[in-house]
Amino acid sequence: MASLLLEHGASVDISQQGKDSMLKTAVSKGAQMIKVFAEKAKGIDWTASRVLEYALDEKALDCAKIIIGAGAQIDEKNLDGNTLLIQRILHSDDAGARFLIEQGATHLARDSNGRSCFELAATFGLLDTLRVICGLGVNINERTDGGLGYTVLERALTEGHYDCAKMLVSLGCDVESVTADNSYIQSVLHHFIDACDEKASVFLVQKLRKRWKFFSGCNGNATRVSRDPGEGREEPALHRAVSSGMNKLVAALVTSKVNLVPQDAQGRTACHVAVQEKNAEALAELLKAADVSFLSVRDKVGQTPFSLAVVMREYP
Secondary structure, X not given: OHHHHHHOOOOOOOOOOOOOOHXXXXXXXXXXXXXXXXXXXXXXXXXXXXXXXXXXXXXXXXXXXXXXXXXXXXXXXXXXXXXXXXXXXXXXXXXXXXXXXXXXXXXOOEOOOOOEHHHHHHHOOOHHHHHHHHHHOOOOOOEOHHHOOOEHXXXXXXXXXXXXXXXXXHOOOOOOOOEEEOOEEEOHHHHHHHOOOHXXXXXXXXXXXXXXXXXXXXXXXXXXXXXXXXXXXXEEHHHHHHHOOOHHHHHXXXXXXXXXXXXXXXXXXXXXXXXXXXXXXXXXXXXXXXXOHHHHOOXXXXXXXXXXXXXXXXXX
C-alpha cells in the first residue's frame, strides 16, 4: 500500500510531533520499505534528511546502501566539519566505517583537529577499518601532531590496541619513530618508558611473529639525547628500565641481546644501577645474559657492581 500511495504522490515530509520522520520510520521497517521509498518517492533530499546517518546509527547497513544509491552524499559533513566516515570512527563503529569506505567514502579526509582517518582508526582500535585504509594506500609512517609527533603506532599502543599495532608493524611501520619529545630527542621506546607503560615497551622490543614471518623489534640500544646542546647526556633504555623498576622490559632487553656494557654519565652500567637502586629482580635478569663482562666494568669512582654492593652492604 505504501508503494501505491507513493506512486500517486503521497508526501514523505509529513512528520508527527515527537516522532521520527517518515524516512527514519521506513529505515526502522527494514530494507524492503526503504527500497520502496527510493524507487517510488519523488523530491526527497536524501542528504538533508540525515537518514543515512540514522541508518548507520541503527546498524542498518542494508538500508544505508540503498540510501546511498538513492543519492545521499556519502562525504557529507556535520557542524564540526567531520565527514560521516570520521563520525563513525569517532563512535568506534568499525563495521560502519568500513562500509562507508567500501561504498566510496574518502579516507583522506581529516577531522576538525587535523587527524587523518588512518590515525583515528589506529587510535580507536578499528582493525577492519585500519586494514582497508592501509590497503587503499597511505603513508604507513605518517606522523601525528601535525607531523611533529611519533608514528600512529604510538597511538595504537597508548590506547592498548595491540591487534592494530601488530598489523602496523607487519606493514612496515617504523618502530623507532625518533622525534623531539619535550626536553629530549628520543625513540618511541623511551616515550613509553617515560609513560611507565611496560607492556607497550616490551611489545616494541620483542620480535613479532605473524604467521610464518618474523619482524624485528626496535633498537633496544637506542639512547635518548637531551635537546640542550650543553648537556650532551645520553641515557640508554636499559638503564632507565632498571631505575624505573620495569623489570619485564629489562628481561626483554636482555633476551634481545642488547649491549649490557654501556655506561651512563657517572660511568655506571645497568648492573651498577640495579645494585644502587636495590633492584634485585633486575639484577637477576641481567645476570642471565650469556656475556656478563659488565661485572668487571668500573664506574667513575672505581667501583665494580660487586664492590658497590659491598660498600652499600647489600649482602643477601
